[in-house]
Amino acid sequence: MTLANIADYQRLARKRLARIAFDYLEGGAEDGHTLRRNRHAFESLTFQPRVMCDVTHVDSAVTVMGRPMAMPAIVGPTGLNGLYIPRAEEVLAKAAHAAGLPFVLSTASTSLIEDVRAATSGDLWLQLYVQQNRAIAESMIQRARDAEFSVLMVTVDTPVHGVRDHDVRNGFKLPLSPSARLIADLLLHPRWCLRMLRQGGSPQLVNLARSLGERANINSQAATMSRQMDTALNWESISWLRKHWPGPLIIKGILSVHDALKAAEHGVDGIVLSNHGGRQLAFAPSPIEVLPRVMDHVGQKLAVLVDGGVRRGSDIAKALALGAQAVLLGRAPLYGLAASGRQGVDDVLGILLREFEITLRLLGRCQASELDQTALDEGYRTQLARLV
Ligand SMILES: Cc1cc2nc3c(=O)[nH]c(=O)nc-3n(C[C@H](O)[C@H](O)[C@H](O)COP(=O)(O)O)c2cc1C
Numbered sequence: 142m143t144l145a146n147i148a149d150y151q152r153l154a155r156k157r158l159a160r161i162a163f164d165y166l167e168g169g170a171e172d173g174h175t176l177r178r179n180r181h182a183f184e185s186l187t188f189q190p191r192v193m194c195d196v197t198h199v200d201s202a203v204t205v206m207g208r209p210m211a212m213p214a215i216v217g218p219t220g221l222n223g224l225y226i227p228r229a230e231e232v233l234a235k236a237a238h239a240a241g242l243p244f245v246l247s248t249a250s251t252s253l254i255e256d257v258r259a260a261t262s263g264d265l266w267l268q269l270y271v272q273q274n275r276a277i278a279e280s281m282i283q284r285a286r287d288a289e290f291s292v293l294m295v296t297v298d299t300p301v302h303g304v305r306d307h308d309v310r311n312g313f314k315l316p317l318s319p320s321a322r323l324i325a326d327l328l329l330h331p332r333w334c335l336r337m338l339r340q341g342g343s344p345q346l347v348n349l350a351r352s353l354g355e356r357a358n359i360n361s362q363a364a365t366m367s368r369q370m371d372t373a374l375n376w377e378s379i380s381w382l383r384k385h386w387p388g389p390l391i392i393k394g395i396l397s398v399h400d401a402l403k404a405a406e407h408g409v410d411g412i413v414l415s416n417h418g419g420r421q422l423a424f425a426p427s428p429i430e431v432l433p434r435v436m437d438h439v440g441q442k443l444a445v446l447v448d449g450g451v452r453r454g455s456d457i458a459k460a461l462a463l464g465a466q467a468v469l470l471g472r473a474p475l476y477g478l479a480a481s482g483r484q485g486v487d488d489v490l491g492i493l494l495r496e497f498e499i500t501l502r503l504l505g506r507c508q509a510s511e512l513d514q515t516a517l518d519e520g521y522r523t524q525l526a527r528l529v
Contacts, residue, residue: 211241220249223344238263298394454496
């Protein structure tokens with residue numbers, strides 16, 4: 142059966158993954174309110190199309206912070222991708238490159254920075270979690286520089302892990318440890334089991350381990366990653382980051398005008414408005430809701446990216462109409478990956494591009510850069526304010 146949209150890939154991913162893995166991919170904080178709100182925010186917005194425009198040729202490409210992209214989307218950072226298929230980050234990076242998009246490698250990746258670079262000549266960015274032992278971050282930054290990663294994205298919304306009911310129920314922790322529930326789950330998903338066995342069992346946070354040094358115990362590191370985050374990180378830490386990273390610097394996880402202004406004041410190059418895909422603070426606002434206000438204040442000073450709930454090309458168009466330069470894709474490429482490996486990621490990125498181009502044409506716009514507030518119903522601020 143032909144899969145028509147991202148939701149079809151989501152359903153297939155649910156079928157093919159062990160429950161413990163799918164729930165980790167899919168779940169939001171607490172019982173998922175913030176995750177649902179992210180979708181509601183997009184769904185609450187309606188367009189204002191123009192007709193009788195010559196839309197024979199459309200151009201979905203954009204340039205963000207000097208970096209060309211085939212469409213205004215970036216394959217965003219997600220940790221523990223080895224839970225879906227072996228060598229997942231290499232696959233995602235190659236698929237992103239083939240689609241003309243950057244790929245952001247997570248600190249919590251299950252492939253090494255060096256191996257991902259060896260797999261592709263594409264545009265690679267590093268997402269950094271700063272841990273108490275700052276030498277880990279410094280080592281990771283140096284490795285990313287050596288591997289010619291181009292952008293550093295520091296995630297700041299995760300001083301501790303959010304409350305995730307499903308992971309508690311599933312007893313999710315690394316390394317995966319056998320329980321009656323897990324064994325039953327594994328028996329129902331033999332193919333997934335085989336894939337995990339092929340990579341030597343439970344996926345490992347190899348990037349962290351390499352930057353920790355060889356004597357580190359990778360398993361205890363994984364289990365305590367959240368407890369070891371640098372909870373003292375603050376705006377003054379930007380100068381420390383700047384000392385180690387001369388390239389473009391983005392702060393991910395901002396949700397207020399206050400913090401967007403702070404980021405601008407401290408001279409970062411860009412921000413990602415993000416609630417971590419609804420996985421961290423329960424009842425956080427949806428990034429798309431705060432986007433118009435943030436644009437009013439820092440739109441001219443910084444590159445503003447946004448993520449959370451992007452499942453359609455029309456969502457990308459809405460984010461751009463509200464002022465974002467591009468979106469980050471979190472779960473969407475992972476659904477493709479978990480459903481059908483590399484082909485699935487190619488398909489998901491292809492669907493989003495096709496939907497985005499169709500949306501542009503139907504809006505009467507020939508270029509992604511022509512999208513602005515006039516592409517939305519005039520009442521868009523009220524539509525967003527009505528969200529519950
Ligand atoms: C399974 C999973 C793992 C994630 N891991 C990370 C991570 O390691 N670092 C990070 O900055 N964000 C991480 N995120 C958040 C994403 O980068 C992104 O902000 C979010 O997924 C966007 O929402 P969406 O999934 O609805 O598109 C993760 C998200 C998911 C779904």
